[in-house]
Amino acid sequence: MSTVRDRPNRLFTGSDPAQAPNTSEYGSANVEPGHTRRRAELKVYQHERRLRTDGGLAVRDITDEVASAVSESGVRDGIACVYSPHTTCCVRVNEFESGLLQDFTNLLRKLVPTEDYYAHDDWDRRTENICPEDMDMGNGHSHCMAMLLGTAGESIPIRGGELQLGSWQRVLFLELDRERDRRWIVQVVGE
Amino acid sequence: MSTVRDRPNRLFTGSDPAQAPNTSEYGSANVEPGHTRRRAELKVYQHERRLRTDGGLAVRDITDEVASAVSESGVRDGIACVYSPHTTCCVRVNEFESGLLQDFTNLLRKLVPTEDYYAHDDWDRRTENICPEDMDMGNGHSHCMAMLLGTAGESIPIRGGELQLGSWQRVLFLELDRERDRRWIVQVVGE
Amino acid sequence: MSTVRDRPNRLFTGSDPAQAPNTSEYGSANVEPGHTRRRAELKVYQHERRLRTDGGLAVRDITDEVASAVSESGVRDGIACVYSPHTTCCVRVNEFESGLLQDFTNLLRKLVPTEDYYAHDDWDRRTENICPEDMDMGNGHSHCMAMLLGTAGESIPIRGGELQLGSWQRVLFLELDRERDRRWIVQVVGE
Numbered sequence: 001m002s003t004v005r006d007r008p009n010r011l012f013t014g015s016d017p018a019q020a021p022n023t024s025e026y027g028s029a030n031v032e033p034g035h036t037r038r039r040a041e042l043k044v045y046q047h048e049r050r051l052r053t054d055g056g057l058a059v060r061d062i063t064d065e066v067a068s069a070v071s072e073s074g075v076r077d078g079i080a081c082v083y084s085p086h087t088t089c090c091v092r093v094n095e096f097e098s099g100l101l102q103d104f105t106n107l108l109r110k111l112v113p114t115e116d117y118y119a120h121d122d123w124d125r126r127t128e129n130i131c132p133e134d135m136d137m138g139n140g141h142s143h144c145m146a147m148l149l150g151t152a153g154e155s156i157p158i159r160g161g162e163l164q165l166g167s168w169q170r171v172l173f174l175e176l177d178r179e180r181d182r183r184w185i186v187q188v189v190g191e
Numbered sequence: 192m193s194t195v196r197d198r199p200n201r202l203f204t205g206s207d208p209a210q211a212p213n214t215s216e217y218g219s220a221n222v223e224p225g226h227t228r229r230r231a232e233l234k235v236y237q238h239e240r241r242l243r244t245d246g247g248l249a250v251r252d253i254t255d256e257v258a259s260a261v262s263e264s265g266v267r268d269g270i271a272c273v274y275s276p277h278t279t280c281c282v283r284v285n286e287f288e289s290g291l292l293q294d295f296t297n298l299l300r301k302l303v304p305t306e307d308y309y310a311h312d313d314w315d316r317r318t319e320n321i322c323p324e325d326m327d328m329g330n331g332h333s334h335c336m337a338m339l340l341g342t343a344g345e346s347i348p349i350r351g352g353e354l355q356l357g358s359w360q361r362v363l364f365l366e367l368d369r370e371r372d373r374r375w376i377v378q379v380v381g382e
Numbered sequence: 383m384s385t386v387r388d389r390p391n392r393l394f395t396g397s398d399p400a401q402a403p404n405t406s407e408y409g410s411a412n413v414e415p416g417h418t419r420r421r422a423e424l425k426v427y428q429h430e431r432r433l434r435t436d437g438g439l440a441v442r443d444i445t446d447e448v449a450s451a452v453s454e455s456g457v458r459d460g461i462a463c464v465y466s467p468h469t470t471c472c473v474r475v476n477e478f479e480s481g482l483l484q485d486f487t488n489l490l491r492k493l494v495p496t497e498d499y500y501a502h503d504d505w506d507r508r509t510e511n512i513c514p515e516d517m518d519m520g521n522g523h524s525h526c527m528a529m530l531l532g533t534a535g536e537s538i539p540i541r542g543g544e545l546q547l548g549s550w551q552r553v554l555f556l557e558l559d560r561e562r563d564r565r566w567i568v569q570v571v572g573e
Contacts, residue, residue, distance in 0.1 A: 012480055014439040014487035040424045042231045044268040044382050046350050057205040077426040079463050079537075079571055081270050081346050085357030087286045093534045095469045097511045098203050099501030100525050105205035107494060107526050112298060119290030129288045129359060143291050144298050150341025150532025152284045152360070155270075155463050157569035159428050164567055166467030168511060169534070185355055187348035189270055189380060190571060191426050233424045235459040235573050237541050248396035272461050272537050276548030278477045289394055296396035303489060310481030320479045320550060334482050335489050341532025343475045343551070346461075376546055378539035380461055380572060 040191035045073030050183045053089075053175035057105045060173040061096045062184065066156075067163055069186045076161050078190015083153035088142035088177035091153045091184060096170040108176075112148060114141045142177040149174070158190055231382035236264030241374045244280075244366035248296045251364040252287045253375065257347075258354055260377045267352050269381015274344035279333035279368035282344045282375060287361040299367075303339065305332045333368040340365070349381055422573035427455030432565045435471075435557035439487045442555040443478045444566065448538075449545055451568045458543050460572015465535035470524035470559035473535045473566060478552040490558075494530065496523045524559040531556070540572060 047069035051060065062082075070080055082091045094100075118140025119125060146152075154171065157164040165171070173184055238260035242251065253273075261271055273282045285291075309331025310316060337343075345362065348355040356362070364375055429451035433442065444464075452462055464473045476482075500522025501507060528534075536553070539546040547553070555566055 010443040010478055011436065012441040012478070012483040013436040014441075014484060040426065042233045042382055042424045044231065046268065046348060046355075054202065054204040059203040059205075061201040077428065077569075079270070079461070079569055081348055083346075083348050083355065085355060085360060087284075087357065087359045092529060092532075093469075094525060094529050095511060096201055096203070097502060097508070099504060099508050099510075100522060101203040102205060103500045103502050103522050104526050104529050107530070111302065111493065111530075118294045120288060120294050122290060126288070126290050128290075129286060131359075140291060140294050143285060144295050147283060147285050147295050148298070148302075148340065149530065150283075151345045153346060154533045155346050155465075155535060155537050157428060157463055157465050157567050159569075164428075164465065164467060164569075166469065168469045168513075169467060185348050187268075187270055187350075187355075191424055233422045233573055235422065237459065237539060237546075245393065245395040250394040250396075252392040270461070272539055274537075274539050274546065276546060276551060278475075278548065278550045287392055287394070292394040293396060302493065309485045311479060311485050313481060317479070317481050319481075320477060322550075331482060331485050334476060335486050338474060338476050338486050339489070339493075339531065341474075342536045344537060346537050376539050378459075378461055378541075378546075 043073060043075050043190060045069070045075065045188040047072070047186050048183055050181065051173070053180055053182050055175065055177065055179035057108065058175040059096070059101050061170050062173050063165070063171045066171045066186050070158055070163055070188055071161060073188040075158055075188045075190040078158045078188060080156045080158055080163060081153055081187040082156065082171055083185045083187065084173065085185060086182055088139050088146050089182055090146055090149050090151070090174050092149065092172050092174055093154050093156065093165070093169050094172060095168045096172060108145050112141050112145045116141065137178050139177045145176045158188070234264060234266050234381060236260070236266065236379040237376060238263065239374055239376050241372065242364070244371055244373050246366065246368065246370035248299065249366040250287070250292050252361050253364050254356070254362045257362045257377050261349055261354055261379055262352065264379040266349055266379045266381040269349045269379060271347045271349055271354060272344055272378040273347065273362055274376045274378065275364065276376060277373055279330050279337050280373055281337055281340050281342070281365050283340065283363050283365055284345050284347065284356070284360050285363060286359045287363060299336055303332050303336045307332065328369050330368045336367045349379070425455060425457050425572060427451070427457065427570040429454065429568050430565055432563065435562055435564050437557065437559065437561035439490065440557040441478070441483050443552050444555050445547070445553045448553045448568050452540055452545055452570055453543060455570040457540055457570045457572040460540045460570060462538045462540055462545060463535055463569040464538065464553055465567045465569065466555065467567060468564055470521050470528050471564055472528055472531050472533070472556050474531065474554050474556055475536050475538065475547070475551050476554060477550045478554060490527050494523050494527045498523065519560050521559045527558045540570070
């Protein structure tokens with residue numbers, strides 16, 4: 001390891017210091033107690049749900065369904081891994097507000113233009129993983145969006161039987177491809 | 192909480208409604224049963240693998256090695272956390288198709304140009320975390336790519352002893368830096 | 383499944399082959415042994431910490447606090463899920479080096495310009511999730527940054543009671559919005 005460990009609680013701020021006063025120590029002693037339970041019994045629960053998406057960057061709020069699955073699992077403390085088994089979808093946690101989702105859609109389309117050339121959609125060249133449906137409507141941009149956005153799923157802590165979502169956090173299923181049959185999985189592990 | 196919870200299963204679609212008919216309720220009653228096992232025994236298994244990468248945005252398909260590790264773990268139901276302990280690599284789940292990987296490489300290079308100025312590579316200025324090898328070949332762009340892409344790893348549900356990957360999903364190790372000695376870890380937790 | 387499974391350990395390289403010799407088989411036999419423990423006792427531990435952030439893309443190094451929580455949990459082998467319950471923050475693992483963080487800040491501001499129009503901040507139009515504080519200072523760009531960066535948290539393997547972070551990896555709390563009261567959670571699950 002580097003000498004980095006000797007300097008705890010370091011801070012970088014990209015803002016103008018005149019505008020953002022350094023009050024970063026707020027709450028540093030404000031630690032809520034954790035809790036450990038020994039000899040607890042393990043529970044693992046999987047729930048799968050199917051849906052038909054709209055195409056063209058559609059976002060579905062699946063929070064209530066995920067919360068129900070956690071409730072059914074009987075897990076009080078653990079982790080919920082909400083997962084998309086698709087390569088042109090993902091599960092993300094953020095706010096469900098239509099203006100924001102329009103903003104995000106616009107951003108994604110600007111960064112990953114649908115009209116650009118994608119070798120993935122070049123059927124004069126492609127020889128691998130042939131999927132006849134994709135020939136009608138290319139989805140190279142959808143894959144690129146999915147990889148840019150990150151992982152296929154999100155892992156969310158559970159405490160007292162509840163997802164530890166913040167006030168504005170919702171669990172979202174993002175369709176980055178055309179209208180399709182999809183599914184998502186939630187794997188709950190804990191006690 | 193906001194009033195958001197009162198409106199379950201909300202949908203946002205960024206597409207032209209004329210082109211994407213709202214068939215979003217498809218499958219809403221199509222829930223597959225979950226399963227809970229009580230008094231199960233916990234298993235935790237870690238597997239580490241070393242590799243020498245190619246440089247310049249190389250992608251390795253490590254799916255079969257991850258699946259073997261899950262098999263060796265004896266875990267039937269749980270989570271596999273596949274993790275890169277490097278700051279200029281990441282593990283991602285998507286399709287392994289060479290056209291797509293070329294598309295994604297082009298996109299990343301467009302969004303995070305190697306030839307831009309990076310303070311991380313400015314040895315007239317840098318004083319922290321000195322790594323002699325980086326002096327020969329800057330990697331500020333590689334770090335920026337890694338942070339933009341998201342987390343260091345991916346968490347994948349396991350059921351019946353198998354990774355719950357979709358038809359086209361593969362586990363990929365992405366090298367965003369020069370050719371280097373690397374490793375990845377898979378942590379399997381479950382029953 | 384496709385025929386993909388028949389070709390293990392596949393490699394894509396986006397680099398000029400003349401510059402990046404294919405030495406990708408290095409270490410392929412260099413597998414470190416995993417370990418399984420049966421009838422282990424499950425431990426689940428949650429730790430929450432509050433902080434006051436600086437605004438304007440501030441990054442806090444929270445590695446030591448996360449490591450302390452893992453130590454307190456008594457978990458020797460498992461997973462730490464470090465989580466931000468906010469929609470305009472995230473937890474990410476990368477290097478803490480001020481030049482790099484400046485580079486990354488510049489990149490994010492270029493890709494997601496603060497001065498663009500965001501429907502999320504258009505109070506002539508918005509009707510959902512009204513948050514009075516946001517009226518003073520729009521944060522549509524902060525949400526878009528958070529969604530682009532990926533998940534709310536990171537999952538990190540634990541072995542021998544220690545986070546399996548690489549040499550340069552640090553756990554970072556990223557504030558993408560204005561100066562605010564925030565918190566992060568670490569959920570530790572294992573044995």
